[in-house]
Amino acid sequence: MNARTHLLIAMFFGFMYFRFFPDMAIVEKFIFSAFLITTSLLPDIDSPTSTLGRKHRVIANLSTHRGMFHSIWIPLIAFFFSMVYPLLKGPLMGITIGYSAHLIADAMTVEGIKPFAPFSKETIKGPLRTGSIFETAIAAAVVMFFLVQPF
Numbered sequence: 001m002n003a004r005t006h007l008l009i010a011m012f013f014g015f016m017y018f019r020f021f022p023d024m025a026i027v028e029k030f031i032f033s034a035f036l037i038t039t040s041l042l043p044d045i046d047s048p049t050s051t052l053g054r055k056h057r058v059i060a061n062l063s064t065h066r067g068m069f070h071s072i073w074i075p076l077i078a079f080f081f082s083m084v085y086p087l088l089k090g091p092l093m094g095i096t097i098g099y100s101a102h103l104i105a106d107a108m109t110v111e112g113i114k115p116f117a118p119f120s121k122e123t124i125k126g127p128l129r130t131g132s133i134f135e136t137a138i139a140a141a142v143v144m145f146f147l148v149q150p151f
């Protein structure tokens with residue numbers, strides 16, 4: 001999936017999170033969003049051709065694409081600490097949701113992800129091709145979702 005689709009999908013999940021927790025303070029929402037946006041793009045730092053990987057070639061060339069950076073460990077650890085330190089819930093849940101949104105989106109592609117890397121090579125994959133008309137359709141569906149919201 002490309003960066004634009006990842007951002008849109010993360011935005012959708014973030015919106016749903018705000019719906020579930022409407023009492024969040026506006027400052028906490030901003031902090032949550034900053035972490036959500038950053039981590040929704042972060043996993044692709046392992047790809048030399050991605051938006052982020054182009055700027056961090058050393059990391060991109062040292063790690064396998066869709067290896068450890070595309071596993072569940074980072075969001076799982078962030079989620080765990082959000083339970084232990086409620087004061088840091090905003091940023092930690094931003095990481096959990098942003099990162100998970102990226103993994104869910106990539107799991108729908110033919111390339112898939114290895115959620116338990118480096119401990120297991122088990123792969124979750126789907127039918128979507130990055131840059132295909134179907135990816136654009138998903139992005140368009142998210143835009144449509146926001147356009148019809150009764151703000």
Ligand SMILES: [Zn+2]
Nearest residue numbers: 043044070106
């Ligand atoms: Zn990715």
